[in-house]
Amino acid sequence: MRLLTGPAGSGKTTFVLDRLRESLHARDGRVRLLVPTATLAQHLQNRIAREGFAFSSGLIQTLSEFVSAWAGDVPQVPDAVLYLIVEESVRRVNRSEFARVGHLPGFCASLARTVAEFSSAGCDSRRLAGCLPDAPLGEAFLAAYREVDRELDRRGFATRARRIEWAAERIEHDGLGDIRTVWMDGFHALPDPELRVIAAMGRHADLTLTFDAMDDRLAALGFREKRLTRSRATPVMALVKAPGIEREVEEIARRILEYASSGRPFREMGIVVRAKETYVPILQSTLERFGIPARFYFEEELQRHAAVRFLTGAVEAMLGGWDHAGTLSVLRLAPRFADSNTMDRFEFAVREQIPNNGLGALEALLGDSDRLHKLIDELRAIEEWRAFVLRPSDWAARLRTLRNLFRPAVGQASRPVHLRTQTAALDLFDEALDEAAAALEPSQLIDLQAFWRAVKSVLRLKPLRLRDARRNVVHVIGAHEARQWVLPVVFICGMVEKQFPQFHRQDPFFPDAARCRLNAAGIRVRTAAEFEREERALFESAVTRATFLVTLSYPEFDRRGDSTLPSLYLEDLALATQEARTIRPQPRNPSTPPRPVEIRAPALLDFLRQKTTRLSPTGLEMYLQCPFQYFAGRVLRLDTAPPRPEERLDFLTQGNIVHEVLATWWASPQDLDALFESVFARHCEVRRIPLGYHAERLRNTMLDDLRAFAADTRWPREGFQSRTEEKFVFPLTEGLDISGRIDRLDVAPDGRAYVIDYKYSAAQRVKARHTDDNLLQAPLYMMAAERALGVKPVGMYYIGLKRVIVYAGWSEAPVAGLPHVELPENWREHAEKRTLRVVEEIRSGRVEVKPAAVANCRFCDFRDVCRVQLREAAAQAEEAEGAS
Amino acid sequence: MNYTSSQLDAMDVSKRHLDTCVVAGPGSGKTTVLVQYFCHLVENGVDPLRILAITFTEKAAGSLRKKLAETFRADSVRRGKLERAWVSTVHGFCSRLLKENAVFAGVDPEFSVADVLESWRLQQESIAAAMEEVFQEHPLATRKLIRGLSSYEFEEAVLSAYDAMRGAGVPVEEIARYRVPQDNTMDEIATTLNALRGETYFNWSHAQKQHLQAALEGAGRIVTAADPRTGLLAIEDFSCNLQKCKKGANGYSLLKRLKALIKDAPYSLITQHYAPERQLLLEILRRFDRLYRDRKRQAGALDFADLEEFAVRLLEDHAETRARVQAQFDHVLMDEFQDTNGQQARLLQLVRTPGRFYAVGDINQSIFGFRHAEPRGFREYRDEVAGRGGHLVELIDNFRSRPEILSAVETILAGADGIEPRSLVAGHEFEKPRPVCVEVMAVAGAESEEARWVARRILEVLGDRAEFRFKDVALLVRNTEVLSDFSAAFDEAGIPYLVNHGKGFYETREVNDLTHLLRVIANPRDEVSLATVLRSPLVEVSEDALLRLKTLGENIGVSLRRLENTAQDFDPGDLRKLCHFRDRLRQWRARRESVSFDRLLLEAMDDCGYRATPNIDKFLAQSRDAAARRSLDEFVAGLSLVRASNPREPDAPPEDSANAVKVMTVHSAKGLEFPIVFLAAIHKGIETAMPHVAFSPRYGLGARWRSPAGGKEKNDLYQHAIHEERKLRERDESNRLLYVAMTRAEQHLVLSFSNNGRKLDNWAAVVAGSLQLDPDTPCDRTTAYTAPDGKNWKARVFVTDRPPDRLAHGPAAAVEETVEFVPLPSVTGQHDTNATVTALAKFAVCPREYYLAHYLGFEGRPRKLEDSDEESELSAAGFGTQVHSLLAGAGIPDADPEAVRLAGIFRQSSLGRRVLRATRVEREFDFLMSVEDVVVRGQVDLWFEEGGELVIVDYKTDSVTAVEAHQRAQDYALQLRLYALAVERVAGRPPDRAWLHFLRPNTAIALDLTPSLLESPEQIVRDFQEAQEKQEFPLHESERCRRCQFFKDLCPSTYQSRR
């Protein structure tokens, strides 16, 4: 057995491939090249095929694939099944140490990971029992591990390591058939089971292994070492620093574009990522943004994929009795409705009714969209499942038909890679169903809930790879994967502390000291020192991947704006730092210079004229507060998304309730509480306001306020006849009517009348009407009273009802003991003139953003549309820092 | 570096076996001392992994690690270890401790730490749910609670009390155990009343006596009230006007006392009256606590308080772990000890063992009481160290500020509450003298006037000399309300500035625009959002265009969707923008669940060249993270909730390098220093109204209730006690905050305030009082002062009542970055590098079918539920596989008899018999080869060499008629040609014949292997690449369509209907 050693770039792989080529030329099929991973196998197959060879794919394969012919019939346990078995075992062994955490998914996942680690190291529970180190959780772990092993046996599964060991035994005994030569390349770790199978193969074939260095175990197997020295040229190195990760990644994009424009194909460039959570998403965004084709060799979470969310969402919505919020979010994921107006309208209709449930109620909101009806019918079809009890495999078979619900939208704007990944996700969903079935007791009849729990666990663990087989792309690869690549130009990003090298926390079951003892006992599980070595090796391998140029980069500041600590690996390199430049893609639609905010087109001005033949005092006041607010609210009448249930009892609704109660109660005095309750209940029903704590609190306040009003006897009501809710319209001038509704008109026998307007707002705001420059309502109401309602108005009062009852108004003479303010001189004339001016302005197309009182902008529904800067207003509303 | 003797003392590792307390004044180089101490320990043989160093902020931890890394750069072993060293914040420490001991701690080992926003969200949900639960279960009692404790901020108040409890480490269950604070007011009223009754009133007039009598009766009613409510009513009714009483007499002072007592009487009555509601309040807290914990558990998340709580619990409950952790650290170093809260202090107690603790702190800089810091802990520790012969060091030299600034601090804060008298000794030698380094500016007028003066003064101080630049100036304020005035003034004066730690992230224009864009993508019927986006720079259409859209239909979203590219009446520019946006919107909507949301936003931004700001980066990062966890709808809903409830989300930190004045609050300036500091608007205090519900570790939970008599709000006894406690704390902390603010300045300090003729308040009062300023008389002079330690210093005092003259200055120098615009590359070669023979063959027959089935991987027909009870029935595919396996010579235990029969048919056919005679046979031969750069994989059923002829065979197991067999054979031609190519490369010569053997019925068809140029494998592969490149997969409609699985479904073919 020959061992080829040497540093990265010393030509170990080249040596092996040369031998392989020789065999292919000689048409000798009795050789095998074995590698650790499927991607590497594929990579090498492609490489050799591109050289013009045709050959059987088995010639280059993974070690596990290769040995599976000798490993027997017991299948390898899928990760997800192992996890479920771990979960079950933890429950069964019922150790007190695990009592508080046994049910937590993260706990079972860590336990499963440690089990897998031990098993790959060739240490099953029996072997562990023989050398269990003194660790606080050692015993408990062992108990769970034993149970896992037992359960695997019972279910007819084996771990990968187990199968390799079996293969080793068989090969040892039966030989390798007609295979004469075996090369093994790309291995960076050789746990015991692998070593055993290597030894067995070495006995029957000419075996060559490439490895980083000779070690005792290999020597003991009788390997002869041949050392190669580095032959590949050292690439040029550069170091770039950017203010943050955004700029860092943009700088990488910039450089890629620069090389590409000088003729280097994308496929000759790669980005090595160590901290994938941090960098992969932003690299995806940034490379796409700059039009750089890239292929990401990373796994995503299957359960997060939209297609899977759609299917799982459907099942869960069904199990949850078709709660509308949940069902809606499933429907929104249906690809064919992604950009459907029908769905948009339906969504808002449903949201107006939430909370609610049941498919029937949903369909009632549907209108006549056949397609949507069909989808809901299809959902209804799965409802019967709720009553079934089936064997796990039958559940899996049944749930496979769920896929029919997912109708892909081909030909819409989705990118091919997304559509292709969609189908990959759906296939994996099927796989998950089978795995869940495999992990459960085969003959037991269970209900959907029970089966579904297992499916969820499996889905949570299953990775999803993008289906992407393009070649002319920038390769974005993890540091482990990168060990198998050689590219002219390589970027390594995120060179900061804790990201590269990555920080490895101690294992919760076997801390470092225990692991060292296990090592001493011959069980090769990794220690902190080994992790450190591995990180260093990963880095060294990453920088030697490039044949031409390697660019390392790091962000100077983190997201919080704190300065980062560059990676310690940079310290030895002593490279001069280059600064990143800020770039952006050339805009397609560059912005245009600002223009005045106004309506100009003659046809639209006509439209405005038509729309303003009748105006209400509140509308006019709105214009005076801000022309834009008027434009958005009264002309464009912009609508927004339905409020959340707890927002439905808003100020407007509260005001309506209070007004309605007062109108009725004043006209025909009765039990105020009872009246209020009935009005309140009706509004709640109509607006679907949930009668919870929130509504209760407001109900209580409103009732208190109404009672306070009822108890307030300052107004001499005996002296008047009251008319409530009086609608009016009167012409102010040619082509302009003023219309509105007066809350209450109190008329004395001599015809003198008072206009009363209730305001359900705070005393402060009501009193402020006295000094309000934009006041138009009061004088216009007075005019209305006279011209349209035929009385002689002598005063107008606002009554503020919130918290305290306040009267604020104007009158010819004092009324009872109420605060008295004289009617302003020429009040109505002024108002009339002002109104005419306002109408003229509206009709001339003035829609300027010009609030009379910025403080009021906070309450304006259009404050985002108008782009008035609200920070200041927000700052005013906010408590200062440091306040308790 | 020259260290002072006290610094050297503080770094002295020979005393490392003593508990050490370093009292470090501002600018005393405490970070250096801490770093040096750490280094000396390591140099003296302490393993870096055996030192635990805890800082208050991430920033401080980062800078500590950085300095250590620099120090040990040359020592690779130690440098390597620093990577794993325990240098972090308390939270960082807890998190690591918990992960490594997750099982004993009872936490999920894969827990994530919920950030502020995430925990805020969970808290909001939980409190709402808790209130709902309680309300549904106890509707009547809840109504009463609402009546008694009605506040719109009720939930917020409960949450802030909860936060305080957790900071103090007091579990919810313990709240009920707090005793009602001692209160003897009622007894004292009774006693005083008795005394008054026993008093004689000689010189009192009749009227006075009558008044007295009424008062005594009123007091009597209070004392004898049958229940709290009556008592409160009696208090409400009680009246006593001392003016109407005889002054000077004993009775008078007793009466005065009685009045004061009665004023305090409601607290206990309120407490009694609302005892049942208080129970319900506690119940709400309990529920909330439970629900919040459940939700976090479900999310696998811990909040910051959990980190502390679980770490403390781990160490408290688990002696073995505690011992292990304690043994793990030889030294525990703690920075800013005065800022720790109760829970953190307890944690430290549990980690450290005697003689190993090294704490640095300064009571005078304790300003985080509102975050539940308890400086008491530091004071006690210091006293303990002093008392027990530990190692106590005071660092009083200040290496930051000019001596005059230090003297000003001492003068202004001499004897102030909360400030420990300790002198500040200037230790830094400044090269150039400055005539005056302290200024006080008083502006009679509004804050906007003050801001203008400040702006002007900044320009004057910077002057023309290159000594200082804008970036050397910091404007510190206590209350963010005034920031708008200052930014307006800076804009006006052309001063570039960066507001750091503003808290209006969600209200910034850019965040607003992008939020609305997401809402539009979620549902364009939301007209407010759509109009916002259309008016924003993202689209930027005119108001005319908006109104036109409206006139086209009831909803502008629908109008936009239906807008024709040639619509009349629109301004051409508007129309182009609208159509472009409409098309983009369609794309974004289709992709919204398949890419992270930031990508959609970036596309929109890049389309128009929208300016990137740190806030945008922050929002994009949020969107990116959210996409990994939530759907777009959920994210959008979450955003509107956040905006509606306005939590104070900080702005992204501005990029530091810009030459701009830094504007920030004093709290966020802690730990920083600036050459020039303007401490502005010092007349403004902060809102310190207590919330309706509050907690203090000393008194428990208090509340403010509505008095059943009169409806005014009154504290209960708990709340009253907390209120008093807080008043003192705030007074002290306010002084310390001023201390911290002033000591940020290195060279120049300007204190400014404005006043509108009212009495001076807050810091302005402190400053004016201590410097004897008259803010009403304009002046501009330099005044000499003497500090308490006798040092003389000067300040420029500037008082004005007029606005500053307008400064002629250039337009606002915006803080601009230089941006390069890059064109997008032209991209080719985006086809797959791999293909199977089957896929290529399918492509040759119908590109569209290939696209749907192979390229995208769809299934056509709906799936049927196969009845798995009848396993014997094989699927067509399964059957084919069996036949192939049988023919390949594999033994199949329970093979289908029909499969066995078909295999027999082949074996007995003439081809089958030739195989027996062959010199070389390959069955199920799988191969790889490259054709035109595409690596093709396939499997040849059989090839053999016999009688000098090289033959390829492919079996087909589906049953066909003889006619169909001949038709189909054409479809397989390419497949066999590719096989021939592979066999040629392997065998070294081209095959002579290729057979397609249909087994049902037994028909063998020979295929022509000499292709026309058009149908050569190479040409097909080229077409194949091109189709992928262009993403164009035409339909080849034919009779086959009717058998195709996509017919009348995913394929738009209408073939049948044409027939």
Ligand code: SF4
């Ligand atoms: S927020 Fe203010 S400026 Fe904007 S539309 Fe409303 S009122 Fe006008």
